[in-house]
Structures are given as C-alpha cells and as structure tokens.
C-alpha cells in the first residue's frame with residue numbers, strides 16, 4: 001500500500017468541525033477536533049484526542065467534555081483553537097471567545113455555535129496504535145440554533161454546507 005495514496009484517500013473523508021471544551025481543577029481548555037456520531041439510542045458520540053495535548057489531560061481528569069459544533073461564521077475559531085496549545089495560554093481570553101455555563105457538565109459552552117453537546121465519557125480506549133485516545137461519550141445535554149449552519153472539513157479545507165443542511 002502506498003502511504004501517499006492512503007493519506008490522500010483519508011483526506012477525502014468528510015469530517016465534522018467542532019471545538020472540544022473541557023474543565024478540570026478550575027482550568028478550562030479547548031481544541032479543534034472532529035467528532036463522530038456512534039448511536040442514537042443510547043445517544044453516543046466518539047472523539048479521538050492526542051495524548052500530548054492539553055485538552056486530553058482535562059478530559060482525563062474530568063471525564064467530561066462539550067462538543068461545540070461551530071457555525072460557518074466561526075471558521076476562524078477552528079484554525080485558532082487548532083493551532084496552539086493550551087498549556088501556557090488561556091485560548092478563551094486570547095481569542096476573546098465568550099462562553100456560557102453548561103447544564104450538566106463543568107466544561108464551558110462556546111456561544112454562537114450551531115450546536116453545543118454536553119458529553120460524559122463512557123468508554124476510553126488508550127491503547128490505540130499511535131498517540132491518540134478514543135473516547136466514546138454519552139450525550140447528557142444538547143442545545144442547537146437551527147438558524148445557523150455547521151461546517152465540514154475535507155481535503156484540508158473548510159466547506160460551508162449552507163442551506164443544503166437545513167433541518
């Protein structure tokens with residue numbers, strides 16, 4: 001198998017564009033990530049997070065996180081939260097991002113998103129090949145603004161889905 005064509009092929013898998021937020025010991029963090037739907041009943045989603053990242057440690061401690069499904073007007077946030085590590089800076093302050101309190105978990109919710117999904121970790125897979133942990137989490141809270149539209153990450157680019165995605 002050619003590694004180059006494998007990477008090219010995987011880049012054609014459309015991914016969601018979300019910002020994961022987490023909080024532990026009064027420290028908040030956030031990173032850009034794709035999130036995957038697992039099942040409706042029970043309501044489960046999956047994420048894959050590098051064990052080298054600051055947000056990983058917050059999720060490990062709290063066993064909770066929020067998936068903030070960004071709106072297409074927030075594309076710049078995906079780049080910002082996905083390009084710098086939160087070990088030394090508070091990304092929320094640095095980027096002037098406003099949050100609100102979640103109903104069921106301690107992680108902050110980012111305002112202005114298409115949807116905010118509150119999750120509690122149900123299953124953690126740490127021994128995945130490479131340096132990622134995979135979390136399967138139960139949805140314990142949910143809010144959505146159906147006047148907004150989400151985005152898609154494909155071939156290293158962001159795509160707007162606009163009215164194609166209206167519910």
Ligand SMILES: Cc1cc2nc3c(=O)[nH]c(=O)nc-3n(C[C@H](O)[C@H](O)[C@H](O)COP(=O)(O)O)c2cc1C
Nearest residue numbers: 031032033034049050053054055082083084085086
């Ligand atoms: C579009 C996009 C998608 C990303 N998806 C993931 C992902 O699914 N898992 C992951 O570990 N990192 C992903 N990243 C990289 C992290 O967001 C990035 O390394 C971030 O700076 C980590 O921040 P932290 O150290 O504060 O947690 C993605 C970045 C971008 C721009």
